[in-house]
Amino acid sequence: MARVVVDVMLKPEILDPQGEAVLGALPRLNVTEVASVRIGKRVEIEFDENARNVEEQSRVIADQLLANPVIEDFTIYIEPSPIEAP
């Protein structure tokens, strides 16, 4: 079963007010040496046992639905399938 992880992040030039809010809270943890916090989404997808073209289909999902290319970038990681037990 192929497992795919898609990370979706706001483009660097888009303001991330959630990340800024987290950054603003850090001094209360006595953490003062952080320059920037950006928040994104992680999406885990499990394909069917016999799914083909997993990479291609993942790209369609990420590009057309998971990320809005106007404001977001995405990265696709395809997890290597575990070695079948003999």
Place this chain on the structure above:
Amino acid sequence: MTARVGIVTFPGSLDDRDAARAVHLAGAEPVGLWHDDAALAGVDAVFLPGGFSYGDALRCGAIARFSQVMDAIAQAAERGMPVLGVCNGFQVLCESHLLPGALVRNAHLRYRNRPARLRVETDRTAWTRRFQAGAEVVFPAKHGEGRYVADEATLDELERSGRVVFRYLDNPNGSMRDIAGVANEAGNVVGLMPHPEHAVEALTGPSTDGLGVVASVLAHLSGAGEPQGANR
């Protein structure tokens, strides 16, 4: 014959009934459309109302974009049918790439719920031709994800081609260049965050300026020539 304005209900739409009432008060016939309708029931224009379609899952408007009725609306818009998206409807139009840009979380992260003063920047759209360019209107704004963003080149192009339709006078959400509403190139598709359909009666609205939006599309549909303010 009265113009028929289709109002789409997605799962999670909230303002469809107010939109229907506004269309009725302005003298047109509201026609209910459902998210999985494959055809548009012969309507002359389409109003995508506000709300939280599909619970705003993933991003506001991201799932509604793939509903069956949106295919029909995209085709009709291509042929010139007037389409208005308000609030979540605006988000759906941006997600569908019928309008440029995107709507993201308000810069201050708070839900904003108050009347918004706007300037109508152009009368050269199907939905604003009964206004004078430069007129001030007041429509209620109520949204958490209303900050309009686009890249600088797109913003410049929108300004240059007169496609910024509404601009905030008191920017409530951090929208780039105070943009509250934009149009497509042909001017038949318009989206804005504040709600003209909540500004149609003195009893419940901050103004009755919203009637002008429906009046505009009626004038457009009846082929009433140039926009009202064009012969300055």
